[in-house]
Amino acid sequence: MKKAELVFIPTPGISHLLSTVEVAKLLVDRDERLSITFLIMKLSSDPKIDRFINSVSTACNRIRFIDLPKDEPDPNQPNMFFFSLIEAQKHHVKDEVSKLVCQSESSPDSPTLSGFVLDMFCTPMIDVANEFGVPSYIFLTSGAASLGLQFYVQALHDEQKVDPTEFKGSDAELVMPCLANPLPAKVLPSPMLNKERLPFFLGLARRFRETKGIIINTFEELESHAIDSFSKGNTPPVYPVGPVLNLNRDGDRDEESDKRKDIKQWLDDQPLSSVVYLCFGSMGSFGVDQVKEIACGLEQSGHRFLWSLRKPPPKGKMELHPSDYSNPRDVLPEGFFDRTANIGKIIGWAPQTDILAHPSVGGFVSHCGWNSILESIWFGVPIAAWPLYAEQQFNAFMLIVELGFGVEIKMDYKSEFHSDGNENVISAGEIERGVRCLMELCDEKREKLKEMSGKGRKALEIGGSSFTWLGRFIQDLAYHLP
Template sequence: MKKAELVFIPTPVISHLVSTVEVAKLLVDRDERLSITFLIMKLCSSSKIDSFIDSVRTASNRIRFIDLPQDEPGPNQPNKTFFSLSETQKPHVKEEVSKLVSQSESSPDTPTLAGFVLDMFCTSLIDVANEFGVPSYIFLTSGAAYLGLVFYIQALHGEQRVDPLEFKDSEAEVVMPCLANPFPARVLPSFLLNKEWLGSVLAQARRFRESKGIIVNTFEELESHAINSFSNGNTLPVYPVGPILNLSRDGHRDVESDEFKDIKQWLDDQPLSSVVYICFGSMGSFGVDQVKEIACGLEQSGHRFLWSLRQPPPKGKIEPPSDYTNPQGVLPEGFLDRTANTGKIIGWAPQTDILAHPSVGGFVSHCGWNSILESIWFGVPIAAWPLYAEQQLNAFQIIVELGLGVEIKMDYRKELKSDGNEINVISAGEIERGVRCLMELCDEKRERLKEMSGKGRKALENGGSSFTWLGRFIQDSVDHLP
C-alpha cells in the first residue's frame, strides 16, 4: 500500500489556519496512507498561531509543521498582504518540497508527494506544484456561494466585458447561478468595488480554475443551491466537506484560567436563552462613536448581553484588535453601573464555549464564515452586521437565502475617518431594533435553525454528505498514485 504526502500551505491567520488543520486531521484519521506536511509562512509574529500549532504537533504523528523563513517586510501594503505573501515565499516553499521529494526518492518507506492543498490566498504557489509535476487543490475557508460569486464576477468581467466597479452605489440586483434569490449590488463585498482589490480577486478566480479541485468548508444541505450550480460540467470538482470547526479549543487560552471561569460562571447564572452575545471576530473592532451607540442600543433593548469589546489597532498598523485594559473610557458615562446586573463586557471570547452555553439565545455577528458555521452548529440565531471581506454575502445568505437570522445592517461597510471613527455609524435605535428582533425571533425560524444544525452534524457522520465528499477527495488525490 503506497503512502502519500500532501503539502498544506495555509494563510497564516488564525481563522484560516484552524479550519485548515481540522481538514488535515480528518484526512489522516480517514486514510492511514496519508501524511500531511504544513509549510507555515510568517506574516507577523503571532503567539496565538504559535500556541495553536504547538498544541496540534502532539495530536498526530502524521501531521507535521515546518516554519518557513520570514522575509524582511516591505512597505505596508494592506491591499496586497495575503496575495503577495505566497509570491515572495515561493523559493522557500520550493526548497522545503525539494527536501521532501529527495527523502521520498532515497527511502522506500517515505511517502510520495501526491499534491499541494493551498489556502484560497496562496494560488500563486500552483506554479511550484506544477514544477514538481503534482496537482494543486484549493482549500476555501469561505462558503460555496463565495466561490460562485468570484467565478461569476470573473466571467462577467472576462467574457462579457462588464466592469464590476459599475455596481458601486447601484440599486441594481444581480442574478447569479450560485444564489436562489436576486442579489442587491449594494451588498457586494467591498473588494469587488475597489479597483486596487478587484484585480487581485479576478486573478485569484482565474488561478482557482487552474487547480485540480476546490475543497470548501460547507455542507451540501446548507448551500445546496450553490453546490448544485457547480455540477454543470463547466467547473472543476468542488468538495463540500464541512462544517469544519475547532471545538476542542486547541491553542486557545487555558480553560482553567480565571478569565474563562469568570465568563462561564456569569453565563451559568443567567436564565435559559436570555443572553445576546456580541462579537465581531478576531479582526473586528470599532471607534469610540460606534462603541457608544452599541452600548446605548444594548441598554435600551433591555436584554441581557455578553459583549466582546476589542480595542482597534493603532492607526496604520495591520494587526488584530487587543483587549482594553479599562473599557470604561470608551463607554457612555455610568453604563457599566446601570447594566451591572444584566450585562458583562469581556475582551477575548471563548466563542464556541459561549455559543454552546444554554443561556445564550442570540449572536450579533460580523458574519465571518467560521462564526456562521459555529452559530448553526450550536443552533444560535444571528443578527447580521458584516464588516469586510465576503461578510456581506454571508449575511445575505443567512437572512435571505436561508431565513435563519435577522438584519442589523446587511450592506454595512467598515470605512474610517481620519480620527479612526467610522464614516457610517449605526445608531443605537437600529441596534436596539436588531437585538429585539433577534431575541424575540419566531419559533419557526428557531426550529429551522435547529434542523439545519442537525443536518450539519449528520453531514460529518459515516455515510453523511461531507463524509462522502471527503472520501471522493481522497480517491481523486491519492488513489491515482502508482
C-alpha cells in the same frame, strides 16, 4: 494508494489556520496512508498560533508544521498585503518542498509528494506545485455560494466584458447560478468594487479553474442550490466536507482557562436563552463613537448581553490580532458599567464555541465570518448580521435571504479590516431594533435553524453527505497521484 504526502499552505491568521488544520485532521483520520506537512507563513509572533500548532503536532504524528522564513511586505500597504506576502514566499516554499522530495527519495518508507492544498489566497503556489509535477487543490474557508460568486464575477468580467466596479453605489440586482434570489450589488464584497484590488480577486478565480478540485467548508444540505450550480462541468470538482469546526481546545493555556471559567460562571447565572452575545471575529473592532452607540443600543434593548469588545489598531496600521482594552470604561458611556452591572458583561478575547454552546445564549450579533456562521448553525443560535469586510456582506445576504436564519442590523455595512476607525456609525436605535428582533425571533425560525444544526452534525457521520464527499476527494487524490 501508496503512502501520500500533502503540502498544506494556509493564509496567515488564526481563523483560516484553525479550519484548515481541522480538515487535515479529517483526512489523516480517514486514511492512514496520508500524511500532511503545513508550511506556515507568519507575519509576527502570535503565542496563540504557536500553542495551537504545538498542541496539534503533539497529538498527531502525521501532521507536522514547518515555519517559513519571514519576508514581510510593507504593512502600510494593506490593500496589497496578503498578495505581496504570498508571492514573496514562493521561493521559500520551493526550498522546503525540495527537502521533502529528497527525504522521500532517500527512504523507501517515506510518503510520496502527492499534491498541494492551498488557501484561497495562496494561488501563486500553484506555480510551485507545477514545478514539482503534482496537482493543486484549493481549501476554501468560506461557503459554496461565495465560490460561485467569485466565478460569476470573473466570468462577467472576462467573457461579458462587464466591469464589476461600476456596480459600486448601484441599486442593481444580479442573478447568478449559485443563488436562488437576486443579489443586491451593494452587498458585493468590497474588493470586487475596488479598481485597485479587483484584478487580484479576478486572478484568484482564474487560478481556481486550474486546480484539480476545491474542498469547501460547507455541507450539501446547507448550500444545495450553490453546490448543484457547479455540476455543469465548467469548474473543477467541488467537495463540500464541512462543517469543519475547531470545537476542542488545542493550545489552551491557564490564563485562557481562567477567562473561560469566569465567562462560564457568569453565563451559568443567566436565564435560559436570555443573553445576546456580540463578537466581530478575530480582526473585528470599532472606533470609540461606534462603541458608544453599541453600548447605548444594548442598554436601551433591556436584554442581557455578553460583549467581546476589542481595541482597533493604530490609525493607518493593519493588525491581524486586535488587543483587549486595559480599561473598557475609557471608551464606554459614563455610568454604563454601573447601570448594566446586573444584566451585562464586557470581555475581550472570547471562547466563542463555548459561549455559543451555552444554553443561556439566545442570539449572536456577528460580523458574519463563515466560521462564525457555521458555529452558530452548529449550536442553533440565530444571528443578527453586522458584516464588516471581505465577503461578509455576501455571507449576511446568504444567512438572511437565502437561508432565512437571521435578522439584519445592516447587511451592506462596510468597514475594511485596515480602516482607521472612521467608519459610518450605526445608531443606537438601529442596534436596539436589531437586538430586539434577534432575541424575539419567532419559534418557527429557531426551529428551522435547529433542524439545520442536526443536518450539519449528521453530514459528518459515517454515511453522511460530507463523509461521502471526503471519501470522493481521497479517491480523486489517489487517481491523480504522480
